[in-house]
Amino acid sequence: MVTTGVESSPSSGYVLCPFCAEEIRSAAVKCKHCGEMIGGAKSTPAYFRPMGMFIAFLCVGPLMLPLVWWNPNHPRSTKLAITLVVVVVTGVLTWSTLSGIDRIMDYYRLLDDLGRQS
Numbered sequence: 001m002v003t004t005g006v007e008s009s010p011s012s013g014y015v016l017c018p019f020c021a022e023e024i025r026s027a028a029v030k031c032k033h034c035g036e037m038i039g040g041a042k043s044t045p046a047y048f049r050p051m052g053m054f055i056a057f058l059c060v061g062p063l064m065l066p067l068v069w070w071n072p073n074h075p076r077s078t079k080l081a082i083t084l085v086v087v088v089v090t091g092v093l094t095w096s097t098l099s100g101i102d103r104i105m106d107y108y109r110l111l112d113d114l115g116r117q118s
């Protein structure tokens with residue numbers, strides 16, 4: 001295969017490494033010249049993958065939102081949608097926790113009143 005040195009099409013079976021610009025096979029997952037991992041999903045850190053972000057949300061709730069906005073793989077609309085979902089879920093969970101506490105306090109007041117009557 002003759003290389004022009006400028007660009008090679010993926011159909012030729014070779015692409016340029018995004019890290020060192022050497023020619024590598026398009027199916028390669030690791031550059032043989034510089035050793036970098038090639039390919040979107042495989043080189044994405046765990047905390048930027050959907051499951052990683054979901055686990056982060058379970059652990060720290062809305063404090064994981066910076067991970068969403070620092071993620072270079074998502075367009076702005078996806079970031080806004082994820083932010084909206086996180087805010088809504090956080091709001092619903094906060095409301096249900098507060099109303100649960102309210103209900104428990106009502107039972108304590110009832111028990112207190114019953115205790116005074118007897």
Ligand SMILES: [Zn+2]
Pocket residue numbers: 017018019020021022031032033034035036
């Ligand atoms: Zn390389």
